Amino acid sequence: MDQSTVTPRLAGKTLVVTGAGQGIGKAYAARLAQEGAEVLLVDINEQAVAAAVADLKAAGLAVAGRVADVADPRSVQRLAESLRPAHPRIHGLINNAAVFSTIKLASFWDIDPEQWDKVMAVNVRGAWLMVTALLPQLRAAGQASIVNIGSDAVWMGKPGYLHYVTSKAAIYGMTHGMARELGADGIRVNTLSPGFTTTEVPRDTFTQAQLDGIMNAQAFKRLADAGDMVGVAAFLMSDDSRWMTGQTFHVTGGLLFR
Ligand SMILES: NC(=O)c1ccc[n+]([C@@H]2O[C@H](COP(=O)([O-])OP(=O)(O)OC[C@H]3O[C@@H](n4cnc5c(N)ncnc54)[C@H](O)[C@@H]3O)[C@@H](O)[C@H]2O)c1
Numbered sequence: 001m002d003q004s005t006v007t008p009r010l011a012g013k014t015l016v017v018t019g020a021g022q023g024i025g026k027a028y029a030a031r032l033a034q035e036g037a038e039v040l041l042v043d044i045n046e047q048a049v050a051a052a053v054a055d056l057k058a059a060g061l062a063v064a065g066r067v068a069d070v071a072d073p074r075s076v077q078r079l080a081e082s083l084r085p086a087h088p089r090i091h092g093l094i095n096n097a098a099v100f101s102t103i104k105l106a107s108f109w110d111i112d113p114e115q116w117d118k119v120m121a122v123n124v125r126g127a128w129l130m131v132t133a134l135l136p137q138l139r140a141a142g143q144a145s146i147v148n149i150g151s152d153a154v155w156m157g158k159p160g161y162l163h164y165v166t167s168k169a170a171i172y173g174m175t176h177g178m179a180r181e182l183g184a185d186g187i188r189v190n191t192l193s194p195g196f197t198t199t200e201v202p203r204d205t206f207t208q209a210q211l212d213g214i215m216n217a218q219a220f221k222r223l224a225d226a227g228d229m230v231g232v233a234a235f236l237m238s239d240d241s242r243w244m245t246g247q248t249f250h251v252t253g254g255l256l257f258r
Pocket residue numbers: 018019020021022023024025042043044045048068069070071095096097098099100101102122126149150151152153193194195196197198199201
C-alpha cells in the first residue's frame with residue numbers, strides 16, 4: 001500500500017489536554033500533535049506549560065499553551081471564551097489535570113479536610129467544569145471525543161491517599177453520565193484508566209517493595225511509562241473510536257482482568 005496517501009488520523013482536529021505541563025499530559029499532547037492535531041496545552045503551572053510548549057514547538061509540532069485552574073469556574077470560563085474566536089470547534093478534550101504527583105501519603109484518618117476538598121475540586125469538579133465550559137465548541141465540532149483520566153488505584157484500593165482514590169472513582173461515574181447526556185450530540189465520553197506509570201516527575205508515593213508488587217501483579221513484568229499510554233489516547237481522540245462511548249480503557253499491562 002502506498003503510505004503517502006494515508007492522512008494522519010488526527011489531521012484537522014483541535015484538541016485540548018489539561019495538566020499538560022508535565023508528565024503523562026505532556027506526553028499525550030506530544031503524541032496527538034505528532035498524529036496531526038493542533039493541540040492546546042492547559043495547565044495551572046505557567047512555567048511548566050511554557051516549557052512544554054517550547055519543547056514541542058522545537059520538535060516542529062502545532063501546539064499552543066494556556067494557563068488555567070481547572071478547579072476554578074471563572075478561570076475555566078475565561079479559558080473557554082479566550083479560545084472561542086480562534087477555535088470555534090474543539091474536536092476533543094482530555095481531562096488529565098489532577099492533584100497527583102504532589103500528594104503525600106497519609107492514612108485516611110490523618111488527611112487534612114482542606115486537602116481533601118482541594119483534591120476533589122481539581123480531580124472531579126475540574127473535569128466537569130472543563131466539559132461544561134467547552135460544550136459549545138465540542139458540539140460545534142460534531143463527533144467530538146472527551147477522555148476523562150481515571151486510575152487503576154481505584155480498583156486496587158491503594159492505601160495512603162483515600163482522597164485521590166475516591167476522586168478518581170468519581171470519574172468512572174462521570175463518564176457514564178456524560179456519555180448518556182451527550183450521546184444525542186454525537187459526543188463520546190470514555191475513561192482512560194492508567195496503572196502505575198513512570199514519568200520524568202519524581203514521586204515518593206510508592207516504595208520499591210510496592211513497585212515490585214505491581215510488576216508481579218501485572219501480566220507484563222516491567223513498569224509502564226507515559227509512552228505506554230499515549231497510543232490509546234490518540235485512538236480515543238481519533239474517529240477510529242467513533243462507536244465507543246461510556247467505556248473504560250484499563251491501560252495497565254494486565255494488572256487486573258475485568
Ligand atoms: N502517573 C501515574 O502513575 C498515574 C496512574 C494513574 C492515573 N494517573 C493520572 O494521570 C494523570 C497524569 O498523571 P501524571 O503522573 O502526569 O501527574 P502529574 O502530577 O505529574 O501532572 C499533573 C499536572 O496537572 C497540573 N494541574 C494540577 N492541578 C491543576 C489545576 N487546578 N488546573 C490545571 N492543571 C493542574 C499540574 O500542574 C501538572 O502539570 C492524572 O490525572 C493522574 O491522576 C497517573
